[in-house]
Amino acid sequence: MTTAVGPTLGQRWRTWRWVLLGLAAVVAVAAVSTWLTAPRPGGHLDATATSPDGARALVTLLRDNGIDVIVADTVGDVERAARPDTLVVAAQTFWLYDDDQLARLAALPGDRLLVEPVGKTREALAPALRSGESTEFGGLTPDCDLRAAQRAGPVQFDAADTYESDGATAVTRCYRGVLARYDDDGRTVTVVGGSGFMTNAGLLEEGNAALAMNLAGSRPTVIWYAPQHGEGAGSVGDASLTDLIPDQVTWLVVQLVVAVALLAFWRGRRVGPLLVEPLPVVVRASETVEGRGRLYRSRRARDRAADALRSSARQRLAPRLGLRTDAAPPAVVAAVAQRCGLDPQAVAPILDGAPPVSDTELVELARALDDIERQVAQS
Structure with missing residues (x-):
């Protein structure tokens, strides 16, 4: 009389190892694909952000056209990269609230492009300009002899600030004053009252991309400075969410996530194929x-x-x-x-x-x- 013997543990492992290996490969490919294609979040005009308000598209276009773009996170980074033949693009200037930072930026060589600057930044980095009235009409025409604006044509600024000369300096005003430029001791200072035309979402409208490229690509080296938070240990917003959570709570959250995942896997049900159900009646559009x-x-x-x-x-x-x-x-x-x-x-x-x-x-x-x-x- 013979006794039936079930498969051993080794036989079961040889049977299931290829299935587990295939599942692991699928999970790995899915994770890598998700990481590569996921949007890179970031603040307004962040050089690495792929969100609608980011500036990754413009930075990529500049680099594709041979422009060396240096992304600076601090004023110190800007100081180390600034040269007489560079262009400093300063955006998100409401984080520049320290007088010492503004003085250091004002003393740097090279051209400047200020994007939607706040009053304090404009007074320090573009003292020959004063604020004018705001405009909310899009599709403005250049109406000036500035080549960068003439080649771009109409631009969608949406809501934007305008600028005027202080009366002592010759200033070129384009787009009803939204764009202003003047020369200061061999340096070209350009101020734009709106930033939407430089964002990922705004580049597709009318001459936005052309104007952004003409302004930001005027020098072989561009220093992109768009701070997303204030500098210094006491700056608001420096602490992240994880910094505010105690270590004990962090481990508790991890355990809860694992428990919920295991519960979902245990209680999960296989979803069947989709069924196509005909509509009871079809109404013509007419x-x-x-x-x-x-x-x-x-x-x-x-x-x-x-x-x-x-x-x-x-x-x-x-x-x-x-x-x-x-x-x-x-x-x-x-x-x-x-x-x-x-x-x-x-x-x-x-x-x-x-x-x-x-x-x-x-x-x-x-x-x-x-x-x-x-x-x-x-x-």
């Missing part, structure tokens, strides 16, 4: 539009119908005009008039006017909107 129109007509809601027509038309026109889809109606009116050579007073009542008082006027409004869209598309 029937939906007609039904909505009948509802407007039955309630005499000409104002709502006109507002829907105008807002939809403005949203379709904005990309063709180089504007954002949520651009204000006056901005769309001005862009349409300039693009098609029309009188803004004639375009404004169509795109942003009073609601019609009759069905006939509503039909005429729809035809006028179609005519404007056709003119913009053909111009």
